[in-house]
Amino acid sequence: MSGPVAGTETDAAGWHARAEQLAFPTEAFVDGREVSSVEGTTRPTVDPATGRVLAHVAECGDKDVDAAVRAARAAFERGDWSRAHPRERKAVLLRLASLVEAHTAELALLDSLDAGKLISDTTAIDVPGSAAILAWYAESVDKVYGEVAPTAPTDLALISREPLGVVGAVVPWNYPLEMAVWKLAPALAAGNSVVLKPAEESPLSALRLARLASEAGLPDGVLNVVPGDGPTAGRALGLHPDVDVLTFTGSTAVGKLFLTYAGQSNMKQVWLECGGKSANVVFADTADLDAAADGVCAGIFTNQGQVCSANSRLLVERTVKDALLERVVERARAIVVGDPLDPRTTMGPLVSAEHADRVVDLVESGAAESRTVLGGGGVAGAPSTCFVQPTIFDDVPYDARIAREEVFGPVLAVFAFDDEDEAVRAANDTPYGLAASVWSDSLSRAHRVARRLRAGTVSVNTVDALDVTTPFGGFGQSGFGRDLSLHALDKFTALKTTWVAHG
Ligand code: NAD
Numbered sequence: 001m002s003g004p005v006a007g008t009e010t011d012a013a014g015w016h017a018r019a020e021q022l023a024f025p026t027e028a029f030v031d032g033r034e035v036s037s038v039e040g041t042t043r044p045t046v047d048p049a050t051g052r053v054l055a056h057v058a059e060c061g062d063k064d065v066d067a068a069v070r071a072a073r074a075a076f077e078r079g080d081w082s083r084a085h086p087r088e089r090k091a092v093l094l095r096l097a098s099l100v101e102a103h104t105a106e107l108a109l110l111d112s113l114d115a116g117k118l119i120s121d122t123t124a125i126d127v128p129g130s131a132a133i134l135a136w137y138a139e140s141v142d143k144v145y146g147e148v149a150p151t152a153p154t155d156l157a158l159i160s161r162e163p164l165g166v167v168g169a170v171v172p173w174n175y176p177l178e179m180a181v182w183k184l185a186p187a188l189a190a191g192n193s194v195v196l197k198p199a200e201e202s203p204l205s206a207l208r209l210a211r212l213a214s215e216a217g218l219p220d221g222v223l224n225v226v227p228g229d230g231p232t233a234g235r236a237l238g239l240h241p242d243v244d245v246l247t248f249t250g251s252t253a254v255g256k257l258f259l260t261y262a263g264q265s266n267m268k269q270v271w272l273e274c275g276g277k278s279a280n281v282v283f284a285d286t287a288d289l290d291a292a293a294d295g296v297c298a299g300i301f302t303n304q305g306q307v308c309s310a311n312s313r314l315l316v317e318r319t320v321k322d323a324l325l326e327r328v329v330e331r332a333r334a335i336v337v338g339d340p341l342d343p344r345t346t347m348g349p350l351v352s353a354e355h356a357d358r359v360v361d362l363v364e365s366g367a368a369e370s371r372t373v374l375g376g377g378g379v380a381g382a383p384s385t386c387f388v389q390p391t392i393f394d395d396v397p398y399d400a401r402i403a404r405e406e407v408f409g410p411v412l413a414v415f416a417f418d419d420e421d422e423a424v425r426a427a428n429d430t431p432y433g434l435a436a437s438v439w440s441d442s443l444s445r446a447h448r449v450a451r452r453l454r455a456g457t458v459s460v461n462t463v464d465a466l467d468v469t470t471p472f473g474g475f476g477q478s479g480f481g482r483d484l485s486l487h488a489l490d491k492f493t494a495l496k497t498t499w500v501a502h503g
Contacts, residue, residue: 008104008105008108008123009105010343011342011343012339012341012342012343012344015109015112015119015341015342015343016341018105018109019109019113019341022106022109022110022113024045024054024055024057024110024204025204025207025208025211026042026055026056026057026058026207027058027207028058028060028064028068028207028224028225028226028227029207029210029211029214029223029224029225030064030067030068030071030221030224030226031067031068031071031074031075031220031221031224032214032219032220032221033220034211035058035064035067036058037058037059037060037061037064037228038061038063038064038067039059039061039063041058041059041061042056042057042058042059043056043057043059043200043227043228043229044056044057045057045114045200045201045202045203045204046201046352047113047114047116048115048116048349048350048351048352048353048356048384048386049113049116049339049340049341049348049349049383049384049386050383050384051353051383051384051386054113054114054204055204057203057204057207057227058227058228059227059228059229059233060197060226060227060228060232060233061228061232061233061236062232062236064226064228064233065195065197065226065228065233065236065237065240066236066240068195068224068226069166069168069195069237069240069242069243070242071193071220071221071224072166072193072194072195072221072222072224073165073166073193073242074221075193075219075220075221075222076163076165076166076192076193078219078221080219081188081191081193081218081219081222082163082191082192082193083191084191086141086142087141087142089138089141089188089189089191090138090139090141090142091138091217092138092216092217092218093134093135093137093138093141093185093188093189093216094134094135094138094139095216095217096134096138096212096213096216096218097131097132097134097135097138098131099212099215099216100127100130100131100134100209100212101127101128101131103127103208103212104123104127104128104131105123106208107122107126107127107130107177107205107208107209108122108123108126108127109122109341110176110177110204110205110208111126111127111175111176111177111202111204111205112340112341112348113204113341114173114176114201114202114203114204114205115173115174115176115201115202115351116304116340116348116349116350116351116386117303117340117348118303118340118345118346118347118348119340119341119342119343120343120345121302121303122177125178126175126176126177126178127177129178130177130178130180130181132468133178133181133182133185133468133484134181134185136185136468136469137185137186137188137189138185138189140186140189140486140489141189144161144486144489146158146159146160146161147159149497151499154501154502154503155499155500155501155502156499156500156502157497157498157499157500158497158498158499158500159495159496159497160495160496160498161190161489161493161494161495161496162191162493162494162496163190163191163192163492163493164190164192164244164245164269164492164493164494165192165193165244165245166192166193166194166195166242166243166244166245167183167184167187167192167193167194167195167243167244167245167246167247167492168194168195168197168237168238168240168243168245168246168247168268169183169184169187169194169195169196169197169246169247169248170197170230170234170237170238170246170247170248170249170250170258171183171196171197171198171199171206171248171249171250172199172249172250172251173198173199173200173201173202173351174303174306174307174308174351174408175303176198176199176202176203176204176205176206177205177206177209179249180196180198180205180206180209181209182249182472182483182484182488183196183247183249183483184196184223186483186488186489186491186492187247187491187492188218188222188223189489190489190492190493192244192245192492193221193222193223193224194222194223194224195224195225195226195237195243196210196223196224196225196226197225197226197227197228197233197234197237198225198227199230199250200227200228200229200230201351201352202351203225203227206225206227207225207227209225210223210224210225230254234254235257235261238257238258238261238262238265239261239264239265240265240266241265241266242266243266243268244268244269245268245269245270245271245491245492246258246261246262246268246269246270246271247271247481247491247492248270248271248272248273248274248479248481249273249274249308249483250273250274251274251275251406252274252275252406252431252432252477252478252479255272255273255274255479258270258272259272269491271479271480271481271491272479272480272481273308273472273473273474273478273479273481273483274308274432274434274474274477274478274479275308275406275408275432275434275477275478276308276309276310276312276406276432276433276434276435276474276478277312277313277404277405277406277430277431277432278299278309278310278311278312278313278432278434278435278436278437278455279311279313279314279315279426279427279430279436279437279453280295280296280299280300280311280313280314280315280436280437280439280463281315281316281423281424281427281436281437281438281439281449281453282296282314282315282316282317282320282324282439283317283420283423283438283439283440283442283445283449284317284319284320285440285441285442285445286320286439286440286441286461287441289320289323289324289327290327291461292324292327292439293324293327293328293330293331294331295311295437295439295461295462295463296311296314296324296328296412296463297328297331297332297335298463298464299311299437299463299464300312300314300410300411300412301332301335301346301347301390301410302464304347304348304349304350304388304409304410305407305408305409305410305411306350306351306408306409307464308434308478309434309435309457309464309466310408310464311435311436311437311463311464312406312407312411312412312413313403313412313413313415313427313430314328314412314413314414314415315415315416315417315423315426315427316414316415316416316417317416317417317418317423318416318417318418321414321416325373325392325394325414328392328412329373329374329392332374332375332390332392333374334346335347335390337379337382337387337389337390338387347390347410348387349382349384349386349387350386350387350388350409351386352386353384353385353386355386355408355409356378356385356386356387356388356409357385359388359407359408359409359411360377360378360388362401362402362405362407362409362411363375363376363377363388363391363402363409363411364377365400365401365402366391366393366396366400366401366402366411366413367393369396369397369400369401369402370393370394370395370396370397370400370402370413371393371394371395372391372392372393373392373393373394373414374389374390374391374392375388375389375390375391375392375410375411376389376391377389377391388409388410389410390410391409391410391411391412392411392412392414393411393412393413393414394414395414396413396414396415398415398426398429400413403415404430406432420445420448420449423449424449424452424453427453428452428453428454430476431476431477432474432476432477432478433454433455433456433474433475433476433477433478434455434456434457434473434474434475434478434479435455435456435457435458435459435464435474436453436455436457436458436459437458437459437460437462437463437464438450438453438458438459438460438461439460439461440460440461446460446461454475454476455474455475456471456472456473456474456475456478456482457470457472466484467484468484468485469484469485470484470485471483471484471485471487471488472484472485
C-alpha cells in the first residue's frame with residue numbers, strides 16, 4: 001500500500017496529537033461485556049518508546065479465564081453463531097473487516113504505542129492486513145464444501161467439517177492485532193467460540209477488536225479477550241478442561257509448555273507456531289546484488305527484527321560476500337532509529353526494556369565470538385533503553401550463540417560458504433525450520449535448493465513471502481500448525497462421517 005491511509009496523520013506531530021486524545025480499552029471482554037478482573041487486579045501497559053505508562057489493564061487470572069471459557073461454551077451450545085447460516089457468519093465477519101479498516105488510525109496507534117511498532121507499518125501492513133484476512137475468511141464461509149466418499153452404491157457416506165467448540169488462542173506482541181486475527185478469523189469463520197489471551201506487553205488492540213466484533217454483530221460470548229500474564233492466564237487457558245483446541249504463537253519454550261498442559265488436562269488439540277532462525281542463502285550467480293541487499297535488510301531489520309521468520313542468518317557464497325556485505329552495510333547505516341510515531345523513522349524501539357536487555361546480551365556475546373561489522377548495542381541518548389542499533393556480525397562460527405539462538409532483534413549473523421552442499425547443510429543446521437530464502441539466477445539451482453531446505457516457507461529471490469492464500473508455519477521446533485490459507489480451517493474443525501445405509 002502506498003500513500004497515507006484515509007483518516008490517518010502524515011507527520012509525527014499529527015500522530016502525537018492524535019495519541020493524546022486516544023481512549024485506551026482497559027477492561028477484559030467476556031460474554032459481550034467489558035469486565036474488570038475478578039480479583040480487581042490490573043497491569044500497567046507501557047509505551048517502550050518513552051517508558052510512559054499508557055493504561056492500567058485488567059489482569060485476568062484463573063477465575064476470569066474460567067468465566068470466559070464458560071461464556072464461550074454457552075455461546076457455542078446456544079448455536080446463534082456455531083449453527084448460524086453460513087451467509088450470516090460471513091456478513092458479520094465482513095462487517096468486522098470493514099470496521100477494522102474504518103478504525104485504521106486508532107488500531108494502528110494502539111499497536112504502535114503499546115509495542116513500539118512503526119506507525120508507517122501499522123497503518124500500511126498490520127491493520128489493513130488484518131482487515132483483509134478477516135474479509136478473506138468471511139468469504140470462505142459459504143464456499144467450503146464437504147465430500148461424498150466413494151462407498152458401495154447402497155450407502156451414502158458424507159464427510160463434513162464441524163466446528164470444534166471452544167478455541168483458546170494465545171498470541172505474542174510482535175504483531176499484536178495481526179497475530180490475533182490470524183487465529184480468530186478462521187476459528188470464527190468455522191463457527192467456533194474463542195477465548196483470546198493477548199501478550200501482556202500489547203493487550204490494547206485485541207481489546208478494541210473485541211468491541212468492534214460486538215458492534216459488527218458477533219453474538220455475546222463468541223469472542224472473549226482475557227488480558228493477563230502468560231504463567232497465569234495463558235496457563236489457565238492451556239490447562240482448562242473445557243477448551244477443545246489451543247492455538248499458540250510465541251516462543252518455542254512456551255509452545256512446549258502448552259503440549260504439557262494438554263497432556264495434564266483434557267488432551268485438547270494444540271497447534272504451535274513458534275520461533276525461528278531463518279537462513280537467507282545468496283549464491284554468486286545472483287545478478288542483482290542490490291535487490292539481494294534490499295532483501296537481506298528487509299529480512300532482518302523489519303519490525304526491529306522482531307519477526308518469527310526473520311532472516312537472522314545470511315549465508316553468502318564467498319566470492320560475492322564482500323560485494324553483498326558492502327551493500328547491506330550501506331543500507332543498514334541509512335536506517336533511521338527513533339520515534340515510531342514519526343513516519344520518517346525506519347526503526348523503532350524493541351518491545352520492552354527486558355527484551356532489549358536480552359538482545360544486548362546476545363549482541364555482546366556476538367561481539368566476543370565474531371567480528372562486528374556494524375552496531376553493537378543500545379542507542380546512547382535515546383528516550384528509553386528499548387532502542388538497539390542495527391547490528392551485523394561477520395565471520396560467525398556455526399556454534400556461536402548468535403548463530404544458533406533466536407535473537408528477535410535487529411542482529412544479523414553472516415557466514416561464507418563455498419558450494420551448494422555446504423550452503424544447504426548450514427541452512428538446515430538449526431532446530432528451527434520456519435522460513436528460508438534462496439537468491440540465485442539459476443532456475444535449476446533455485447528449485448533444487450528450495451526443495452532441500454527444511455522450512456515451512458522458502459522464498460526465492462525475495463524474503464518472507466507471505467499471503468493469506470498460502471499456509472504459514474514451520475518444521476522442527478518452529479512448530480507444526482499452519483496459519484493462513486484454507487488449511488488453517490483444518491485446525492478449527494473436526495471431520496465428521498455421516499454414513500447412511502439406504503440399501
Ligand atoms: P512468548 O512465548 O514469551 O509469549 C507468547 C504468549 O505466550 C504470550 O501471550 C505470553 O503471555 C504467553 N505465555 C508466556 N509464558 C507462558 C506460560 N508459562 N504459560 C502459558 N502462556 C505463556 O513469546 P513472545 O516473547 O510474546 O513472542 C516472541 C516469540 O514468538 C518468538 O519466539 C517468535 O519467533 C514467536 N513468533 C512466532 C510466530 C510464528 O508464526 N511462528 C509469529 C510471531 C512470533
